[in-house]
Amino acid sequence: MSTHTTATRRATTGLRVAVVGGSLTGPTTALLLLHAGFDDVTLYEAAPASAPLGGGLIGVEHSSLDILDQLGVSQHEFVRYNSETVMDITVCGRRRGSEHRHLYAGRNTTWTLLHQALxxxxxxxxxxTGKRVTALTSEHDRPLLHFADGDTATADLVIFADGRASTGRRLLDPHRQLRYAGYVAHRGQSTTTESGLRDFLRFEPTDSGMQFNVAPIPGGTDWTFYLGATPAQYIDFFGAAPARRVFALPQHVTHAARAAVDASAQQYLPDEQAALVHNTTSRMAAAVMDIDPPNRMVWPVGTGHAVLLGDALAPVRPHTARGANNGIEQAAGLTAALSQHRKYGADLTTALHGWQHRYLPAAVAAVQLGPQLGRQYGLGV
Ligand SMILES: Cc1cc2nc3c(=O)[nH]c(=O)nc-3n(C[C@H](O)[C@H](O)[C@H](O)COP(=O)(O)OP(=O)(O)OC[C@H]3O[C@@H](n4cnc5c(N)ncnc54)[C@H](O)[C@@H]3O)c2cc1C
Structure with missing residues (x-):
């Protein structure tokens, strides 16, 4: 594209947008904006391009699936098992008890499949990639991002989609800090496929606070085992405190963590699930964290703006299955608000506050739902 064309387009759309975070919410936001005709969009991701990436099972609801569909990201690309069935199975004395089947209003994918599709x-x-944002100031009244490598970049709108340990939240909303909820989502991906497994199975041992979920993924089986751990145990398991290492990657999972998870599986789960855990070499974990609900999503920076969305705004407990969904829905709502500004000259600040007014209640509700679900399963403080 010639410099002239770029300059002309910029004059038309007017808005320079910087999106921070290249996981799920960030790329969705960037694609939606590009699709809506914004042509000055840059996406900054802290991890280098060479960083090994991968993540587990995620349930995506119809609202989010439709947003992805409208972007041309067809479900067939990232949904490999199209079951809508969830089986809740009670477990007593390591034996399967009652089973209750219900349907999920969405489909399961994995972080890896969805991230690649986006x-x-x-x-x-x-x-x-390799661009870690460290600070946000203003220059000539416009937001100015600072990066760990010394670079800076200006924008009219900065969209922080930088996840649970968000730098954006630390800068814009510093009083809302993560608190460890007292338990861990231990995750594993085995390369063996459980015969006949097509649905999402949720095992609920009745004699202890824990939960074990299992579902098929391409080439194997994905499981999540929620287990209590004191902050000291977390350090022993993953080498750093929960707030410092909210995600434990395979290289952080110590022998002590493996042994503790195997022992719990052996003590509480039926033989087949205990064996699945024991035979899984590839393991990760996420500390389950709480945070005060957000009371805003938009901040003025000079004459520009910064917003938080996705986990950066409101990291929620995994049982809510709302984290990625919230991010995708907020991104679509933000794009709609910005489009009204671009196409019809709607006042930008008013458009952003309208977006906040529509999406904040759902984010607050999801933050509040997490501890309720945790209590239901006997998990957390
Ligand atoms: C066990 C488990 C099960 C889950 N199940 C579901 C489910 O069923 N449904 C659902 O909707 N959600 C689920 N979630 C939540 C979902 O995974 C997250 O909500 C989602 O990944 C959040 O996406 P995000 O893009 O907002 O943030 P993240 O995925 O955390 O990504 C943030 C990105 O920002 C980058 N970054 C961070 N700091 C900076 C910086 N300073 N500068 C530049 N880049 C930076 C990071 O490297 C990362 O790539 C689950 C989570 C867990 C742990």
């Missing part, structure tokens, strides 16, 4: 659609030059 990022492969980003036009060349949009995604800048």
């Amino acid at each position: 990022t492969r659609r980003l036009p060349t030059g949009i995604l800048h």
Whole structure:
């Protein structure tokens, strides 16, 4: 594209947008904006391009699936098992008890499949990897991002989609800090496929506070085992405190963590599930964290703005199955508000506050739902 064309387009759309965070919410936001005609969008991701990435099972609701569909991200690309069935299975004395079947209003994917489907659609030059944002100031009244490598970048709108340990939240809303909820989502992906497994199975041992979920993924089986752990045990298991290491990658999972998870599986789960855990070499974990509900999503920065969305705004407990969904829905709502500004000259600040007014209640509700569900399962403080 010639410099002249770029300058002309910029004059038309007017808004320079910086999106921070290249996981799920960030790429979805960037694609939605590009699709809506914004052509000055840059996506900054802290991890280098060479970083090994991967993540587990995620349930995506119809509202989010439809947003992805409208972007041309077809479900067939990231939903490999199209079961809508969830089986809740009680477990007593390591034996399967009652089973209750219900349907999920969405489909299961994995972080890896969805991330790949999104990022492969980003036009060349949009995604800048290895760019960790460290600060946000203003220059000539416009937001100015600072990066760990010394670079800076201006924007009219900064969209922080930088996850649970968000730098954006620390800068814009510093009083809302993560609190460890007292338990861990231990995750594993085995390369063996459980015969006949097509649905999402949720095992609920009746004699102890824990939960074990299992579902098929391409090439194997994904499981999540929620187990209590004191802060000291967390350090022993993953080498750092929960707030410092909210995600434990395979290289952080110690022998002590493996042994503790295997022992709980052996003590509480039926033989088949205990064996699945024991035979899984690839393991990760996420500390379950709480946070005060947000009371805003938009901040003025000079004459520009910064917003928080996705886990950066409101990290929620995994049982809510709302984290990725919230991010995708908020991104679509934000794009709608910005489009009204771009196409019809709607006042930008008013458009952003309208977006906040529509999406804040759902984020607050999801934050509040997490501890309720945890208590129901006997998990957490
Ligand atoms: C066990 C488990 C099960 C879950 N199940 C579900 C489910 O069923 N349904 C659902 O909707 N959600 C689920 N979730 C939640 C879901 O995974 C998250 O909500 C989702 O990944 C959040 O996406 P995000 O893009 O907002 O943030 P993240 O995925 O946390 O990504 C943030 C990105 O920002 C980057 N970054 C961080 N700091 C900076 C910086 N300073 N500068 C630049 N880049 C930075 C990071 O490297 C990362 O790539 C689950 C989570 C867990 C742990």
